[in-house]
Amino acid sequence: MSKRKVVVTGLGIVSPVGIGVAQAWDNLLKGASGVGPITRFDAAALPTRIAAEVKGFNAADWMPLKETRRSDTFIHYGLAATRLALDDAGFAIDESNAERVGVNVGSGIGGLPMIEDNIREMIAKGPRRLSPFFVPGTIINMVAGLISIQFKAKGPNVSMVSACTTSSHCVGEAGRIIEYGDADVMIAGGAEACVNLSGVGGFCACKALSERNDDPATASRPFDRDRDGFVLGEGAGILILEELEHAKRRGARIYAELSGMGMSADANHITAPNMDGPRRAMLAALRNGAMNPDEVQYVNAHGTSTPLGDANETAAMKAAFGDHAYKLAVNSTKSMHGHLLGAAGGVEAVITVLALHHQVSPPTMNLLTPDPACDLDYVPNAAREMKIEAALSNSFGFGGTNGTLAFRRFH
Numbered sequence: 083m084s085k086r087k088v089v090v091t092g093l094g095i096v097s098p099v100g101i102g103v104a105q106a107w108d109n110l111l112k113g114a115s116g117v118g119p120i121t122r123f124d125a126a127a128l129p130t131r132i133a134a135e136v137k138g139f140n141a142a143d144w145m146p147l148k149e150t151r152r153s154d155t156f157i158h159y160g161l162a163a164t165r166l167a168l169d170d171a172g173f174a175i176d177e178s179n180a181e182r183v184g185v186n187v188g189s190g191i192g193g194l195p196m197i198e199d200n201i202r203e204m205i206a207k208g209p210r211r212l213s214p215f216f217v218p219g220t221i222i223n224m225v226a227g228l229i230s231i232q233f234k235a236k237g238p239n240v241s242m243v244s245a246c247t248t249s250s251h252c253v254g255e256a257g258r259i260i261e262y263g264d265a266d267v268m269i270a271g272g273a274e275a276c277v278n279l280s281g282v283g284g285f286c287a288c289k290a291l292s293e294r295n296d297d298p299a300t301a302s303r304p305f306d307r308d309r310d311g312f313v314l315g316e317g318a319g320i321l322i323l324e325e326l327e328h329a330k331r332r333g334a335r336i337y338a339e340l341s342g343m344g345m346s347a348d349a350n351h352i353t354a355p356n357m358d359g360p361r362r363a364m365l366a367a368l369r370n371g372a373m374n375p376d377e378v379q380y381v382n383a384h385g386t387s388t389p390l391g392d393a394n395e396t397a398a399m400k401a402a403f404g405d406h407a408y409k410l411a412v413n414s415t416k417s418m419h420g421h422l423l424g425a426a427g428g429v430e431a432v433i434t435v436l437a438l439h440h441q442v443s444p445p446t447m448n449l450l451t452p453d454p455a456c457d458l459d460y461v462p463n464a465a466r467e468m469k470i471e472a473a474l475s476n477s478f479g480f481g482g483t484n485g486t487l488a489f490r491r492f493h
Contacts, residue, residue, distance in 0.1 A: 092171025092322030094163035098134035115299040134315035134420030154193030160273035163318035184237030190424025193220025245479030249427030254343025271428030273318035304385035304414035307453040315420025319428030342371025348482030360398035363484035371488035385414025427477035
């Protein structure tokens, strides 16, 4: 059986730099920062007191008010981004197509705030005070489950979990579900919302977060010599993937082709990066997408702003692309929206598709002092119009799990 082609026909984003593609994309091109002091809780006791929070979001605008109390915020973000993506695609799910529409949306951590709230209540007042929605409102697969329920998608319903690689794996595997004929349309991506005491506190304990509290807008500095850790973000990124002929028959606007995915494991350490794993993921994505390295012009990097991670990814790109690495436009939009953990790959896949569609690379902001170990073209501090025919989006996660998505411009 020949591999069916998969295209992107809809995009939805809920992020610290905007809700909806138009607002988020405009802010990214301007280099606007979504980072500021934490407002979700009192962070005074923590070494990190900044985060990239979603602003102006009201869950009741996207789902029944009663349901908002029964599920965690990451689910709310996922439902909202799905509605935005379906509207953007001009696609309605009904009884004629529901069985051919599936969902693969995950989260790296899931309902941590609701877990924290329930555990606090249980310790203070006993287990009888636990909410009956404690489990179904927090488990990771319920974001996919509630998307399926709210939008009546009756096809494959799965939710992958692979730390900060979650969304990339969800998007890539959703594409393969279409390729092999198990669905014609897939809702794919990820959602995350753990800007809470245990979430921020846990990453502080790992020494993973930036402590540049007095200068939030420049705290996330991917590839900069003075980077000191990532900034925690939240939100959701959803893509509507569609089989090419199905999209053509309904006259859909096609943003790009999802041409390949690569996966690998470092098999090395739970948190320390390893260059060979990301290298193999990028090469696997190129191979799966039938691309030569010199066909790629743009890479949306994982680029978290950690001292080890950014140097490791740079070395991996050099190993994968050889001399062509120096001809790539490489950027990290985490410099503006922070690191969305399990939702990062979904949000950044949306951004990669927009870069292809509009033929412009967003900037890597806050690249102020060059790091000799990071010597590629990171599109510093200003967006760049450029020819982009093929692009990669990288995601790497705790446990040494790696994922790379390969996209082509659709002509």
